[in-house]
Amino acid sequence: MNAAAGTKSPTTRKTSLYRLRTMGAGGAEDLATMVVPRYLDRDGFHVATVEHGPLQGLLVSGTIAPGAADWCATLAALSGLTVQEENRTSLGLLLVRTDQAVYALSYGMGHLMIDPARIDPGFGIEFAVRCLDKDRITKVRRQIMDARGRTDENSATAGEHIRGFGIEEFGEIVSQISGQITDVPLTFTRDGRRAAHVTGTDRSVKIHLGSSPVDLVEDLCSIEEVCARPNPLPEFEFITQVRPLSPRSERAQQLDARLDLLLGTGDTSRMALAVPGECRDRFEFAEAFRLRLAGRNELVAALDVADLAEAVRARPQGQRLATLRAGRVEMFADTEAADRLSRKVPADQWVTAEIPDGPVHYFYWQGQWYEVGAEYLTAVRRRVSELLARPATVVLPPWSKGEVEAAYNEKVAEQEGYVLLDKDTIRTERLRGGGLEIADVLGPQGQLIHVKRTDSRKGTAPLNHLFAQGRVAVETLRYDLVAREKFVAKLDELAPGHPADRSFAAPTVVFGILLKDGEPMTVDSLFAFAQVSLLHTATALQGMGAKLEIVSIGRGPIG
Incomplete structure (x- = not known):
């Protein structure tokens, strides 16, 4: 009243x-x-x-x-x-x-x-x-x-x-x-x-x-x-479809135990490399990683989830996840580990994992568990299905067994109107001296084609890298004038007269993906966290005026 x-x-x-x-x-x-x-x-x-x-x-x-x-x-x-x-x-x-x-x-x-x-x-x-x-x-x-x-x-x-x-x-x-x-x-x-x-x-x-x-x-x-x-x-x-769990809750501790068991199987199909938030801005420039984990102290040129899981696999049950949390990963901008890019970040923060439990899924991300409801996952699958159903404007030939990625990119570029860009990097001050591949291959209408092959050992880590590569490439062309000018000059040198729009104001990004054994790309063949990452990448690209196409690469005969 x-x-x-x-x-x-x-x-x-x-x-x-x-x-x-x-x-x-x-x-x-x-x-x-x-x-x-x-x-x-x-x-x-x-x-x-x-x-x-x-x-x-x-x-x-x-x-x-x-x-x-x-x-x-x-x-x-x-x-x-x-x-x-x-x-x-x-x-x-x-x-x-x-x-x-x-x-x-x-x-x-x-x-x-x-x-x-x-x-x-x-x-x-x-x-x-x-x-x-x-x-x-x-x-x-x-x-x-x-x-x-x-x-x-x-x-x-x-x-x-x-x-x-x-x-x-x-x-x-x-x-x-x-x-x-x-x-x-x-x-x-x-x-x-x-x-x-x-x-x-x-x-x-x-x-x-x-x-x-x-x-x-x-x-x-x-x-x-x-x-x-x-x-x-x-x-x-x-x-409300995604909510964090208290680390000390009974459910989080049960999930810790299930992840610990998963780490002991050697199966990383439901795990992926997740770059910690504090490392993301400089991750693209990392040339080496110092891995201090389970008694190891080594410098590696690349990091994937299989390395982290394998390091703790032999630990007794109940100690694998704890060992991962006690481990540390450090990034460097050079191969001699003299130019440090990050602090020593807990190793478990580099891992994301999915634990299904009936209609509900749980994700370990950035060192914490999250509960994802069934309605959320249904909506994600619907959106991913829509992305996969979009028609492609490029042709990607079958990938022969035994064929390395560089050779496959050369085969794609042999098609009329396609230009090989693999390993052809550009460097600017904004990129801190590091090189960036704008794409593996340029399509006949200027499509930025990024190609990646996955395998069971690396899980979906290559896909996470692929999505990040496509997003960073468009961000660089859009916001780094020096990088765009250098890329256009390189394109004019490699393929003068190519019809690609040199402003790259509305580029088309193509993710060409070969899944293990050449299985078709569907929502069922993609790790759920990778689906979320793909959707967020698609939204980010759309916000920058870019279009996204996804092409499922088939498996060819032994090369």
């Missing part, structure tokens, strides 16, 4: 709210088991049972005073004066039990006291996408779930439509979304004069909650009613 003019608004406070996972009968479980044990008996911390009106729960609070701030000495040295200030960190945590669940209200740094394994990682996004106003979104943070591994964050102070943030329907994980909510009765909006804003993350909801026991319980009931809605709002449905 609307309050009369001058009536004071109900008291609320913006709070970080977590939903906790219970074990067994939630109503009987000791709430103290959901708190990190060291805080329960720490000096200066207080633990008390709460029974206040309708509110039942557990309160934990305290202050950490580790001593002088670490910047005191620096300020004293700079100013010549005595500086004595102390860091003090306050922690407040209220666990509240309802008929449906257990919630944690965090104040200060109180979230540090929650046992991470108990946090429901889907709660924040689950709530937000069921009540946000699609036209009043203020912030979105998402991760690109492909070889780039990039995190983007975009804001709109006044709020705008969710589609204005450019979120991809496939291949992106939304880890935070903020905006105005509608149709949720809360203490904060009871007077009818204020609109509530929330931030939903993959761990929590930040929202104004009532400051009295009765108001808080009513607010929690309203939040539960929203989460109980069977489906998210149509505009947000695609966001």
Whole structure:
């Protein structure tokens, strides 16, 4: 109801709210088991049972005073004066039990006291996408779930439509979304004069909650009613199809065990090399990799998932994934490992793996597990099928058994109007002195043809490289004027009068792929993560004005 003019608004406070996972009968479980044990008996911390009106729960609070701030000495040295200030960190945590669940209200740094394994990682996004106003979104943070591994964050102070943030329907994980909510009765909006804003993350909801026991319980009931809605709002449905799992959750630990078993089989058909986000910008310029893994310390010219899996294969069951996580990979721009391109990155972050479990699939990516729903996978397969069905404008002959890639590219280029570009690189300052192949072969209308053969040992790692190569080639031609001028000069030298559009404003990119044994390219023959990567590459190319064609190369006789 609307309050009369001058009536004071109900008291609320913006709070970080977590939903906790219970074990067994939630109503009987000791709430103290959901708190990190060291805080329960720490000096200066207080633990008390709460029974206040309708509110039942557990309160934990305290202050950490580790001593002088670490910047005191620096300020004293700079100013010549005595500086004595102390860091003090306050922690407040209220666990509240309802008929449906257990919630944690965090104040200060109180979230540090929650046992991470108990946090429901889907709660924040689950709530937000069921009540946000699609036209009043203020912030979105998402991760690109492909070889780039990039995190983007975009804001709109006044709020705008969710589609204005450019979120991809496939291949992106939304880890935070903020905006105005509608149709949720809360203490904060009871007077009818204020609109509530929330931030939903993959761990929590930040929202104004009532400051009295009765108001808080009513607010929690309203939040539960929203989460109980069977489906998210149509505009947000695609966001919920991929969600991260807490690393310490029971499901993540079960998946760790299954991946550990898979690493012991030597089968990498459901694994691929995934370049960590921090390495992506310089990966194309890497000439060597330092691999420190399972007692090995060696320099290799190229890295693929089979190298990483084979290094831990002989380890005892239960130790393979742990060994991979303890290993390190370092990139270098030269073959002597003198010009470092990256830090020592955990080896498991270079691996992605798919674990199917009925209609749901799980992906290990960037060192974390993600759950992918059946509807998402169905939509991915539909989009990939559409890509594969596009007619091709080039002819790629059969690939003879025993024929190396260089020889096959020469055979393609023997056709009238085709130009061999394989190993013919261009170099610019933007490329840090490294060479870049714009394509393996140029087609008769200027198509940029990229060719790759896969085999069972390397899984889909060659495809990930192929997709990245096509995208980087178009980015370079579009944004690097020097590179484009050098490529055009090279083309004029190799094939004067070729009809290719020298502006490359709307190029056609062709991925020519030979699968093992020459099997046809279908959604069933592509690793699901590779399908997502392909879709994201197709969208990126479309955004740069490029068209994409995919050609399945057949197997010819022994060469």
